[in-house]
Amino acid sequence: DAGVIQSPRHEVTEMGQEVTLRCKPISGHDYLFWYRQTMMRGLELLIYFNNNVPIDDSGMPEDRFSAKMPNASFSTLKIQPSEPRDSAVYFCASSFQGGESPLHFGNGTRLTVT
């Protein structure tokens, strides 16, 4: 299994631009999580899905952030418009049966907004 695949690995964009981060979970996993990691705030849960349905998006910081999971093998996290304070590493993780199983993380997308 290739594990959780995220793209791109690095993204540099200018303030105001739209940014789309992509994630392919491990096949068969029914939970998908989006996390943001910064030095100041640590690892924050943004949103998670169960069977492609968003369950809890209370961690999404603002309306500029949106996430979708159109099918079991793909999810996107979009920021529009992006701001410098969005600069962080964004991790996608998947698991089978949610909290009863450990998370498998992707390698993350390092986002820099200038």
Added chain:
Amino acid sequence: AQSVSQHNHHVILSEAASLELGCNYSYGGTVNLFWYVQYPGQHLQLLLKYFSGDPLVKGIKGFEAEFIKSKFSFNLRKPSVQWSDTAEYFCAVTVGYSSASKIIFGSGTRLSIRP
């Protein structure tokens, strides 16, 4: 609200020293507990987990953790650290059941090992 506290933000040890990293959570119900490790430049990986049974769990690379329910704690230990243990360590707790379950991470503890 549920939370996970890791009181040590940065720990510096010499090789062969013993390690204990603290983790406390606030949730009165059933929990599943995890420790993850993030080596420099890499993603998080599972170190060990506790679901039920023996409260002393052993993980990879000589790490272990003890669940003390009365103290709401799940401290990570290693009797003798190595330089390669330099990493960031995250405690995580799952609260809730089934589709409502949610994994909450602590803020992490950065471990630096002096060779």
